[in-house]
Amino acid sequence: MPIPLLDIQGLTFEVDHHSILDRLDLAVQAGHIHALLGANGSGKTTLAYVLMGCEGYRPSAGRVRLGGTELLPLKMHERARLGLTLAWQEPARFEGVTVREYLSLGKPESNPEPALKQVGLDPDRYLTRRLDKALSGGERHRIELASVLSMKPKLAILDEPAAGIDMLSINHIIGIIRALKDAGGSVLLITHQEEVALIADRASQLCAGRIVFSGNPREAVDHFRGRTCVRCDGEVCGYVRP
Amino acid sequence: MSDLEQLMRVLPMVGAEPSILDDTGIAHVVAQGHHILSRRTVPGLRVELEETPGALIGHIVVEAGVAIAQPIHLCFGLTHPTGVQQIAIDVQVQEGAQARVLSHCLFPVAQSAQHRMQAVMTIGPGASLTYTEGHYHGPHGGMQVLPHATIKIGKGARYFSDFSLLSGSVGNLDIDYLVEVEEEGLAELSAKIFGHKTDRITLKESVILRGQRSRSLIKTRVVLEGDASAEITGITEAHAKGARGHVDCMEIVQGRAHASAVPIVKVFHPEAKVTHEAAIGSVDKKELETLMARGLNPEQAVELIVSGILR
Numbered sequence: 001m002p003i004p005l006l007d008i009q010g011l012t013f014e015v016d017h018h019s020i021l022d023r024l025d026l027a028v029q030a031g032h033i034h035a036l037l038g039a040n041g042s043g044k045t046t047l048a049y050v051l052m053g054c055e056g057y058r059p060s061a062g063r064v065r066l067g068g069t070e071l072l073p074l075k076m077h078e079r080a081r082l083g084l085t086l087a088w089q090e091p092a093r094f095e096g097v098t099v100r101e102y103l104s105l106g107k108p109e110s111n112p113e114p115a116l117k118q119v120g121l122d123p124d125r126y127l128t129r130r131l132d133k134a135l136s137g138g139e140r141h142r143i144e145l146a147s148v149l150s151m152k153p154k155l156a157i158l159d160e161p162a163a164g165i166d167m168l169s170i171n172h173i174i175g176i177i178r179a180l181k182d183a184g185g186s187v188l189l190i191t192h193q194e195e196v197a198l199i200a201d202r203a204s205q206l207c208a209g210r211i212v213f214s215g216n217p218r219e220a221v222d223h224f225r226g227r228t229c230v231r232c233d234g235e236v237c238g239y240v241r242p
Numbered sequence: 243m244s245d246l247e248q249l250m251r252v253l254p255m256v257g258a259e260p261s262i263l264d265d266t267g268i269a270h271v272v273a274q275g276h277h278i279l280s281r282r283t284v285p286g287l288r289v290e291l292e293e294t295p296g297a298l299i300g301h302i303v304v305e306a307g308v309a310i311a312q313p314i315h316l317c318f319g320l321t322h323p324t325g326v327q328q329i330a331i332d333v334q335v336q337e338g339a340q341a342r343v344l345s346h347c348l349f350p351v352a353q354s355a356q357h358r359m360q361a362v363m364t365i366g367p368g369a370s371l372t373y374t375e376g377h378y379h380g381p382h383g384g385m386q387v388l389p390h391a392t393i394k395i396g397k398g399a400r401y402f403s404d405f406s407l408l409s410g411s412v413g414n415l416d417i418d419y420l421v422e423v424e425e426e427g428l429a430e431l432s433a434k435i436f437g438h439k440t441d442r443i444t445l446k447e448s449v450i451l452r453g454q455r456s457r458s459l460i461k462t463r464v465v466l467e468g469d470a471s472a473e474i475t476g477i478t479e480a481h482a483k484g485a486r487g488h489v490d491c492m493e494i495v496q497g498r499a500h501a502s503a504v505p506i507v508k509v510f511h512p513e514a515k516v517t518h519e520a521a522i523g524s525v526d527k528k529e530l531e532t533l534m535a536r537g538l539n540p541e542q543a544v545e546l547i548v549s550g551i552l553r
Contacts, residue, residue: 054531080537092532095492096550105536105546130550151536 003068005030005186006051006155011062013050013209020046021059022209028155028202033177033187035197035217037224038206044190045089047206048157051188052086053079067154083154089163089190091144094131099143102131103150115150118179119143120172137164145176149183156180157188162196174199194221245274248321252350255409256376262315270315273298275327286310287341297328302343306336306366313374314341319348320355323384328358337366337396345375352413353384361391365399365427377407383439385413392420395427397453405433408552412441412470419446425453425482432461434552437470437499448477451485451514458487465548466499477506480514489518494525494551496544 004027013021020043028034038044049057051064053076064071066084074082094102103112113123119142129135131143141164148156162173174196180187191197203220205213213223243251249272250260262268263280269287272280276298283289286308291300298318304310320327335341349355365371379385387407395401407415412435421429431447443466449458460476478487493501505518525547533543 052531052535055527076531076534077537077539077543080535086535088528088532092526092529094529094547094550096553097546101546105533105538106542147536 002029004028005032005067006188007065008051009063011047011050011059011064013046013057013059019209021050021062024062024206024210026204026211026214028186028188030154030186031181031184032201033181033189033199035189035191035200035203035220036206037191037197037203037220042206043209044206045159046209048086048159048188048190051079051157052076052084080153084157085148085151085153085155086157087144087148087159087161089159091140093133093135093140097131098127099129099131100127102143103147105147105151110150112146112150115146116143118149119146119176120169121146138166138169141165141173145173149176149180152183153180153185155186155188157190159190160192161189162191162193170195197221245277245321246272246279248350249274249279249317249319249348252348252378253317253346255350255378256346256348258315258344258346258376265312268312268315269310270317272317273327273329274319274321275325284310284312286339287314291331297330299330301332301334304335304339304341304369304371307338308336309340310342313344315344315346317346317348318357319346319350320352320357321350322355323351323353323382324355326356326358328360330360331362333361333363333371335363335365335369335371335399338368339366340370342372343374345373347375347377347387349385350378350380350410351382352380353382355384356386357388359389359391361389363391363393363401365393365395365401367396368398369396370400372402372404374404375406377410379407379410379413381411383411383413383441385411385415387413387415388418390418393422393429395421395423395429395456397424398426399424400428402430403432406435406552408434408436411439412437412443414442416444417446419448421447421449421458423449423451423453423456423458425456427453427456429458430461431459434463435465435472436548436552437464437466437472439468439470441466441468441470443470443472443474445472446475446477449479449487451478451480451487451516452482453485454482455484455486456482457485460487460489460491462491462493462503463551464492464501465494465496465552466501467496468499469497470499472499472501473504474502475504475506476518477508478516478518479508479510480516481510483511483513485511485514485516487516489516489520491518491520492551493522494548495522496524
């Protein structure tokens with residue numbers, strides 16, 4: 001097995017002595033789309049925030065390496081400059097900031113048009129639009145993905161990238177995720193949607209803060225569907241809440 | 243360097259170019275203290291300003307049915323560290339007329355100076371006035387600025403105002419606008435202010451929707467840092483059927499700065515409606531983290547968010 005791009009070992013994150021991530025181990029290979037499945041409350045989004053270094057998400061134990069570099073001592077923007085980024089499930093709105101500015105963050109000389117075209121938005125119509133409430137949820141999601149595309153990250157964490165996207169556009173979103181891989185990047189893909197998860201090279205199931213299954217996406221989806229507990233009571237992962 | 247040259251040298255700080263003085267198609271008035279340094283008018287526009295020891299007093303009239311193609315530039319300022327500039331002006335945009343006014347208030351070296359504006363604006367039926375006021379106060383923070391205005395908006399008339407004070411130090415700013423809107427009239431008042439150091443900002447904007455189907459929007463964006471403070475009051479009263487008003491106030495507070503926002507809405511007719519939203523706080527955490535996840539450091543991220551809000 002090659003050295004993984006993202007290597008998580010024993011990652012633990014607690015709130016009020018309650019483990020949200022419980023000695024979690026996970027490896028994402030370079031060039032892979034790695035789907036992360038799990039019920040609501042299983043810790044998927046928390047894992048995304050801990051990896052990105054969001055405020056209030058400092059783990060109590062464990063180590064994380066990205067491309068061999070220890071990630072946890074780094075500040076959020078330093079992690080981003082190392083090649084990690086996160087697309088939020090509910091992307092932020094910015095009053096006054098244009099789509100052009102947002103897609104050119106940190107590199108004002110860059111051309112944001114190709115990324116916008118890749119997500120199916122007409123640059124002539126959208127580059128001067130502002131990232132405010134006037135955009136629909138679907139438009140904002142696409143612009144978020146365009147922003148990730150234009151950043152060309154080593155690893156993009158996409159938290160429910162197809163949430164709020166109409167059924168006809170799901171294939172478009174899938175195309176964008178594949179484009180990230182084609183551009184040489186890797187994707188940690190948090191999703192509830194089977195058709196999205198199945199495009200992954202590998203998938204893992206998260207349950208009560210632990211990875212309880214890793215395998216090919218079909219097996220992972222079947223494993224996830226086969227579980228009967230929503231708040232893990234031991235049937236899936238053996239974890240028993242105190 | 244003459245007073246005129248000194249004022250023109252800082253004109254770009256508020257987004258205008260000194261070349262406007264040479265353009266015969268652009269009306270302008272430039273005044274230092276109570277002295278008019280340059281003026282030009284265009285057909286359909288009457289500018290009658292009188293220099294007195296205590297104030298500049300006069301009228302600006304856009305004649306009925308006339309659309310002034312180019313913005314009218316009013317450059318007021320002081321070129322000395324101390325002094326008082328008082329302006330009492332009556333602006334009339336007569337029936338069916340249209341005009342845009344760019345008011346440039348320039349106090350590049352002010353250390354202990356005062357700028358007072360008492361304006362009465364009358365927008366006649368079906369007329370339109372866009373009034374944009376930009377200030378530059380230099381770095382010293384010694385300015386006292388008191389723009390007070392009463393604006394009467396006639397039937398079907400439109401009034402748009404945009405006040406911005408974004409560069410230099412504000413000093414003490416006390417804005418007080420009262421706007422009355424008649425039937426099917428429209429008033430949009432926008433203010434953007436960036437306060438630093440010990441700046442004190444008081445902004446009171448009152449809109450009275452008197453006529454049926456009259457409409458208004460008060461939009462305020464204030465960013466404060468250091469020890470600056472702001473008190474923002476947006477008042478909208480709706481008195482007639484179909485009147486609609488909205489007050490939208492956002493204040494970003496950094497450092498030891500503090501702010502208050504007081505939206506007051508009063509409705510006196512069952513078929514009128516006024517809404518308001520007010521937010522005061524630090525820079526939104528999610529916005530900040532989204533930008534940092536794209537590689538901006540915290541300072542760069544705050545700068546982008548603040549510049550967007552004040553745009």
